[in-house]
């Protein structure tokens with residue numbers, strides 16, 4: 001792009017987009033095939049065609065991107081910066097075509113070139129730069145920011161290896177390295193000229209300067225260079241194109257190889273290897289891994305690069321440093337980027353020479369923090385020795401923030417030393433640790449939870465003291481998901497039917513889906529609705545057959561639980577229900593049960609033995625149930641491997657029933673629940689996370705509720721929970737556990753599931769057994785409802801109709817208004 005002016009590029013792109021014949025686009029694809037891939041059509045592989053197509057689409061976006069950047073540079077705008085260690089963006093081609101409004105044009109152009117667009121879409125590698133919900137949320141928010149025309153930058157890490165690919169061998173999860181970059185990434189632009197240096201280790205020097213002020217310099221032991229890899233984020237049917245800037249680590253080559261003898265040469269190369277390791281791999285865990293030096297280094301690396309980048313943009317734009325927080329709002333997606341509080345202070349004071357008070361005011365005005373968990377074990381802390389050795393200067397700053405903060409605490413709660421100890425940024429009990437959630441809270445002007453229930457519990461439990469001290473700082477922003485990817489792109493059939501029925505206004509204002517409710521009793525509409533849902537189920541059935549060899553009947557109830565495998569998400573509760581249903585049928589083969597297909601998907605963290613055992617339990621049940629002649633195919637159990645964004649496109653639109661069965665009080669929000677609802681699935685769920693709001697919106701008659709409430713969970717635990725009481729009281733439960741323990745689902749080996757069964761019987765920390773009976777009863781209500789197709793279809797339509805609240809556009813609107821003070825800025829490619 002360097003040798004083409006913005007105007008010229010814009011004019012070209014505009015000319016191309018006005019060409020209705022698609023010929024210009026076809027021409028672009030061939031040009032990219034020849035000029036970028038060095039291939040000609042007769043010998044091009046599908047991969048070559050995919051790359052050529054992707055580059056052609058990217059060219060369209062780059063024109064919009066340049067136009068956007070030009071406006072941001074010239075106008076007085078506020079930029080929302082979303083700092084996140086994960087962005088689970090999913091495949092890009094289809095979504096970019098959708099947002100550019102050129103799906104048909106691309107299909108026709110590729111057809112004219114003898115290529116099938118769907119085949120090309122299928123070969124795209126997914127950038128798995130996140131673990132699950134948290135990373136996917138960041139990606140949905142980037143989509144909404146561009147669609148709502150908000151100037152925005154996403155800042156994160158360019159992992160060379162993303163989340164592992166999951167294979168199932170012999171019933172067990174096997175992790176396979178994710179080599180998403182092996183064929184190159186056509187969407188990214190690497191910018192060696194946009195790079196920053198990040199120091200680690202060493203020591204600090206304190207000096208008084210000639211104005212009598214304390215100046216601190218950090219003499220780092222080593223430096224790493226961060227290079228920007230930019231991905232364009234195109235808004236839906238607008239010209240706004242923002243950027244997702246991911247940092248890749250590189251060694252700083254400050255030495256001359258000639259000057260080194262052999263020993264030093266290898267040391268120098270070793271240094272290079274260590275530096276490049278920083279952005280090598282994503283930690284495949286939802287929860288922090290205590291004491292992992294590399295993980296803290298990754299966090300500091302991307303945060304420091306991002307803040308230096310913001311300061312560079314500020315200088316380049318000619319804004320004065322005092323106005324930093326007028327130019328930028330920065331959201332901390334969980335505590336992973338929370339070191340930013342100390343790092344911005346360091347940059348403002350040590351590099352830009354500001355005094356503490358000015359720097360602190362700017363810092364607090366800039367940051368806001370999103371909490372994602374109530375689980376105390378998931379709140380991130382770092383041991384002091386590790387912190388000291390890696391980040392000596394940021395730690396000094398944290399000490400000073402803490403000293404001043406605790407003075408405030410003592411003024412607020414005089415004489416309450418216990419409170420001071422609880423709120424301190426340093427946990428002084430046992431091995432001392434830095435509490436990252438406290439740092440994020442103290443350094444931000446807003447702290448939010450991600451669903452109404454979660455935000456309430458946050459104020460009552462882990463953040464109680466802070467909520468007392470700063471009540472106005474705490475608020476709720478319920479999560480949302482993008483209807484572009486999760487409805488329009490992945491369920492085009494349903495999207496088309498909705499267009500025909502209520503017009504296309506819902507595409508940019510999802511609350512308009514409520515107009516569908518007027519058609520909830522229309523027989524013709526029911527028929528169309530069911531036909532589309534059946535088609536979606538047929539497509540998923542074919543995927544399942546391809547991936548697992550299991551045949552499933554699209555007429556069966558598709559009962560789906562896809563999400564990370566975790567004890568608190570309770571896939572084992574679902575498994576116990578399947579076993580009990582299976583036993584019921586074995587005892588009474590003539591029992592009239594509605595055919596059901598239980599579909600599971602999700603990855604377990606490689607070091608999480610219990611979660612891996614839960615996968616084995618599901619595959620073990622599948623081995624038995626799917627082949628038992630007594631069942632006559634009435635029950636099918638599937639573990640669909642490698643659940644990721646791409647596979648989610650097939651799964652969410654094909655679900656009749658969405659399983660959202662976490663222990664109440666444990667799931668902060670959930671977003672899978674929202675994707676299912678939008679696509680017309682009914683939810684069976686506990687009063688947890690956003691389920692509460694889903695039920696409120698759908699109406700309680702359109703939601704299958706079961707289980708203990710968060711408060712009841714709390715009480716039961718306080719009064720001494722005894723799982724064995726529930727086993728004694730329930731024959732089905734006892735039988736199911738006994739069969740697992742005897743090896744019925746582990747090819748006769750009674751040892752395999754012993755840890756799982758023992759855990760449930762002895763402690764059952766997530767109250768699986770306490771909720772079992774109610775869950776079974778609720779599932780029976782589901783079966784009854786399913787038998788009445790008219791009733792079920794009505795409930796399905798109403799669920800979609802009431803899902804408007806769960807658009808990420810609504811969520812981003814709230815962040816802009818209540819936290820960032822950011823506004824839309826119109827980009828018009830026609831008027832550069």
Ligand SMILES: *Cc1c(COP(=O)(O)O)cnc(C)c1O
Pocket residue numbers: 131132133136562563564643644645648669670671672673675
């Ligand atoms: C939406 C999504 C999630 C989050 O699912 P939950 O049910 O909210 O836990 C995880 N992984 C992928 C690939 C997703 O698309």
